[in-house]
Structure formats: structure tokens, C-alpha cells
Amino acid sequence: MVLRVRCGRSHHVASVYDTGAGRVVATQTGTRAHGSRDFVDVAHHGTRAPDYVDLLEADTFSEDLLPAGCECGNMSLSREELRRSIESEQRVLQVP
Numbered sequence: 001m002v003l004r005v006r007c008g009r010s011h012h013v014a015s016v017y018d019t020g021a022g023r024v025v026a027t028q029t030g031t032r033a034h035g036s037r038d039f040v041d042v043a044h045h046g047t048r049a050p051d052y053v054d055l056l057e058a059d060t061f062s063e064d065l066l067p068a069g070c071e072c073g074n075m076s077l078s079r080e081e082l083r084r085s086i087e088s089e090q091r092v093l094q095v096p
């Protein structure tokens with residue numbers, strides 16, 4: 001994993017992985033049933049099937065914004081912002 005995205009309340013929002021095919025961003029979308037327990041679940045089990053997976057490098061037809069969300073609600077992540085964070089060797093990106 002090259003970058004972890006979390007919200008201001010430390011919920012997991014998205015992860016960016018380096019794969020053979022390029023950088024891939026995996027996000028959770030929508031709100032989830034177990035609310036505040038999710039952070040603990042992720043920490044203990046490590047894997048949760050993401051709702052949305054896409055290449056970080058956008059092609060001409062891709063929009064800059066990716067769908068994402070956490071218990072706080074839905075949000076959009078900017079590919080450009082994710083790329084900038086990775087290039088500056090930031091490991092965690094906190095979004096409002």
C-alpha cells in the first residue's frame with residue numbers, strides 16, 4: 001500500500017496500492033451498518049472487499065473525482081490530490 005486515505009474522524013476511506021498494472025485506488029462507498037466498529041475491524045482483519053476499484057492514473061475519458069465514503073457520508077476523492085500526496089511521499093492523506 002502506498003497511500004491510505006482517512007477522514008477527519010479516522011475512518012478508513014480509501015487505499016492506493018502499487019501493482020504491476022500501475023497504481024490502483026480502492027475506495028469504500030456509502031455508509032455501512034456497523035458504524036464506528038469498522039475501524040477496529042479493518043485493523044484486526046486487514047482486508048475488506050472494496051466497493052470501487054480503479055486505476056489511479058486517469059486516461060482522457062476518466063473523471064478526476066472518484067466516489068468514496070465512510071460513516072460520515074459520501075465524498076469524492078481527487079486523483080490529482082492522491083497523486084500529489086504519493087509524489088510527496090506522504091503515507092496518509094486526511095480528508096475533511
Ligand SMILES: [Zn+2]
Binds near residue numbers: 072
Ligand atoms: Zn468518517
